[in-house]
Amino acid sequence: MTPTIAIGVGFRKACSSETLVSLVRRARALAVAERAWSAACPAVLATIAEKDRPVLRDAAAELGLSVVVLPKQALDATSDRTTVVSETAEACLGIPSVAEAAALAAAGPGSTLIVPRISVSDATCAIAVREGIGPP
Numbered sequence: 001m002t003p004t005i006a007i008g009v010g011f012r013k014a015c016s017s018e019t020l021v022s023l024v025r026r027a028r029a030l031a032v033a034e035r036a037w038s039a040a041c042p043a044v045l046a047t048i049a050e051k052d053r054p055v056l057r058d059a060a061a062e063l064g065l066s067v068v069v070l071p072k073q074a075l076d077a078t079s080d081r082t083t084v085v086s087e088t089a090e091a092c093l094g095i096p097s098v099a100e101a102a103a104l105a106a107a108g109p110g111s112t113l114i115v116p117r118i119s120v121s122d123a124t125c126a127i128a129v130r131e132g133i134g135p136p
Contacts, residue, residue: 004129005031005043005114006106007065010089010098011051011123019123020059027125030115044068046106048075048098068106075101084117086124103128 007024024045045060046068060067075095081104082097089098097117104111107128115127 004107005041006046006068006103006108006111006128007043008046008099008101008103008106008126008128009051009056009059009123010047010086010102010125011055013053015055015122017055017058017062019120020055020125021062023118023120023123023125024059024063024065027115027118027127030118031127034114044106046070046102048072048093048095048102050093051098068102070102070105074105078104081112083113097126099124100126100128102126 007027009020011020043065045063045065047056049069049071052069057067072093072095078101079096082100084100085096089095095101099117100113103113103126107130111128111130113126113128117124117126
């Protein structure tokens with residue numbers, strides 16, 4: 001079975017699609033290097049509903065990824081599996097993480113982080129995969 005990778009992102013309003021694309025590519029390269037994943041593994045780009053903006057859609061189109069937009073409750077349900085607590089996410093959205101939580105929620109029950117949150121000045125990214133699904 002070919003694994004489906006969920007790439008979670010969080011970003012500020014000023015973030016550009018170029019920044020998101022670059023960050024996702026960096027995270028994807030880490031996943032490939034650390035886990036021997038094929039760069040051709042199918043993936044989705046996930047975030048919280050409040051971040052469903054044109055910049056997200058533009059980045060997904062450039063990356064050739066489908067977008068999964070999740071409600072706050074779905075992200076909140078993963079808080080016991082996130083590794084980072086973002087003061088900004090807690091203050092603005094009431095959840096401890098956007099990127100990690102979105103990746104875990106989109107990957108589904110039993111998912112784990114394979115790339116914990118990485119960040120640049122105005123965006124974060126993390127990658128999760130369901131447990132028991134290995135490299136192709």
